[in-house]
Amino acid sequence: MALNKELIDILVCPECRGKLELLEGETGLKCDACKVVYPIKDDIPIMLVDEAVPADKWDKN
Numbered sequence: 001m002a003l004n005k006e007l008i009d010i011l012v013c014p015e016c017r018g019k020l021e022l023l024e025g026e027t028g029l030k031c032d033a034c035k036v037v038y039p040i041k042d043d044i045p046i047m048l049v050d051e052a053v054p055a056d057k058w059d060k061n
Contacts, residue, residue, distance in 0.1 A: 002026065003043060013038075015049050030055060 008022055013031040020029040020038070028037040029045055036052035038045055 003040065003045070007045075011045060011047065014047050015052070028053070028058060030058075 003022070003026055008020070008029070011020055011029065012018060013020055013034055013036075015036070016031065016033050018031050018033040020031055023030055023037065026040055026043075028039050029047075030037045031052075034052070035055045037055055037058040038047055038052050040046070
């Protein structure tokens with residue numbers, strides 16, 4: 001099941017309220033301002049600041 005495009009359009013970074021970018025394969029939502037990725041598990045974005053992964057570490061997964 002793919003993520004709803006309308007949902008993605010209204011989601012913002014919980015830390016800075018900035019725009020999020022859907023990563024290829026719908027594995028995460030990236031905030032360029034905070035340089036973190038919020039993981040997507042079972043088609044559910046995990047929008048908790050404590051669950052965010054630094055973008056430089058995410059790229060190495």
